[in-house]
Amino acid sequence: MAIVKPVLRAFDHAKVIEFYVDWLGFQVDWEDRPDNTPFYMQVSMGDIVLHISEHHGDASPGGTVYVDDFRDVAVYHQKLIDKQYKYNRPGLGEAFYDPSILTFTVNDPFYNKIIFAGKKQ
Template sequence: MPITVDEAKSAARSLRKSLAESGAARLTHAQALEAVARTVGFRDWNSCSAALLGPRPLAAVPVLRVYDEAAARQFYCDYLGFAVDFEHRFAPDLPLYLRVARGGVQLDLSQHHGDGTPGTVVWLPTVDIAAFHRELRRRDHLTTMRPGIDRSAPGGPTVELLDPFDNALRFCEPDG
């Protein structure tokens, strides 16, 4: 029976714990993952995890233009609850490129000229729009930002927000 990625990660944790308890060796999690991958017949962890995950559908990642790093982080991370997946700059004084994620949604935020167009609209399917709305209301981002749920929006109940850069985010619980 083939193993899953979660089972391989669990095996790596068990390997680390067992080796540490016996005093034989101390491995990092990455080293343990590499060892498990070789044990199940792969050259490295990246090959192993890709094979175990199997084919995945293509997913689009919108690139939104942002101008102010602090405002972007406050809005997307602090208010909307996205986590930073990665960030990149070619040099410390050059523009930021940042990927944020929440659930299965990823958004790229870029300060680079030519990336994204201010005023872009992104439609984001949401499982429980009422719970998401309550979460936002608890955070009370700005006194002027108190979104409601538009129950007459095409596609299903929607919470629409404008980010600090005039990009519209439409969080929608699809009908049906």
């Protein structure tokens, strides 16, 4: 079985930490951040693993990651709303393709999107 790890482009290490770690709840698994060079890191939350790169050519800003079958999506959504992150207040709604699925989308500071989708409880 293959493991997919999307690479998302970023431009500011502090904003990556604020968004992915402090707000979304990911952890930094490892990072390569030599002095005066672009950073590259892996963040994860449960089974979700993302690579985030400041390196030119690794990825283009504006990517989308779809997280399917996210357990307790409504609970996680409320947890994020309760943090009152000033740059993102995503709405929660039924998926257009299946009313038994709830989705919400977050937009990172670098124009990347993550769509969280999970069954209604």
